Amino acid sequence: MKSVRVVEQSSQFVARDIERPALVSGAVRVRIQAAFLPPYFEHLPSGSWQTPPRPFTPGQCAIGVVEETADPDCSLRRGQSVYCDMYIEGPGSEADHGFIGCFGLAPAASRHLAKWSNGTFAEEFVGPEHCFTPIPEGVGAAPEILCRLGWFATALAGFRRGVFQPGGVVAINGAAGLLGTSAASVALAIGAAQVRLVGRRTAVLQQVAALDSRIVVEDADDQSPLDFVLDCAGGENASTSVALSERLRRFGNIAFVGALTSRAAFNTSLLMRNSNSVVGSFWFPHGLAADVLALIAAGAIDLSAFRAETFDTGQIVAAMKHSVRHSGGLVHVALKP
Known part of the structure; x- marks a missing residue:
């Protein structure tokens, strides 16, 4: 063969x-x-x-x-x-x-x-x-x-391990990549009120934002509060991840599903006072693929784009x-x- x-x-x-x-x-x-x-x-x-x-x-x-x-x-x-x-x-x-x-x-x-x-x-x-x-x-x-499908499931696992709550504002770091764009669709499917895109390739971010009115592209100086951050970024620049973590509301969480290669200097005092969590999430349990397929079958995840x-x-x-x-x-x- x-x-x-x-x-x-x-x-x-x-x-x-x-x-x-x-x-x-x-x-x-x-x-x-x-x-x-x-x-x-x-x-x-x-x-x-x-x-x-x-x-x-x-x-x-x-x-x-x-x-x-x-x-x-x-x-x-x-x-x-x-x-x-x-x-x-x-x-x-x-x-x-x-x-x-x-x-x-x-x-x-x-x-x-x-x-x-x-x-x-x-x-x-x-x-x-x-x-x-x-x-x-x-x-x-x-x-x-x-x-x-594995990229959608990786995003869904990150949301679940980070205890995402429907109705919240989600920021996706590294949102122009294969994982980040998949994550934007997943976030909407599980009930995000708004999905804020953070990334380097503005043209791609604009394409994703055009898919749904609940998706917006962040400006460099945006400081609006966040309920959840799904970090899909790779590379050595952890400063954006840290900045996003400092915008979390009380009890908000940040979940890392990407592959940053440098250490992040979190404000642990702030995380403590706000009861924020920092969670790592690698891949997903096998059973989660069925959950993604169910979301696709129901039309909650739209693959047409x-x-x-x-x-x-x-x-x-x-x-x-x-x-x-x-x-x-x-x-x-x-x-x-």
């Missing part, structure tokens, strides 16, 4: 024909329709990350159709459309989490990456049963759009370059076998 591969002595993805993956105990075989290709994947073949043993098939969130299951009692059925989540971890509290066909976040993730080494950038994907979520019939979005630019697996090098240069905002790149 056709597949993207990460191989020895190569700092780029390559396209290969490989054998179909075996259906092992506890697994489900899915025929891939579309897989999400985020910009950061360009670093995966470099060898600087903890990855599965090479050669392996990379991958991220995907949409597919169930082909077969190893367990006859599996709740999934042949022909069923499913969302494929690459996140994997052990049953305990040990830091052993990572992503199938991608990278580990702790040394103990190596055992999961070795067992489930191949991801979704192929015609077929075989993964553990718990990584698949059925797609309700009421969800009519194309697979190349819906494969972005989101756009995917598609490439086949044989175009992986061009697709990766395009994702790095053009992904962001309402546009992403998807691979289709």
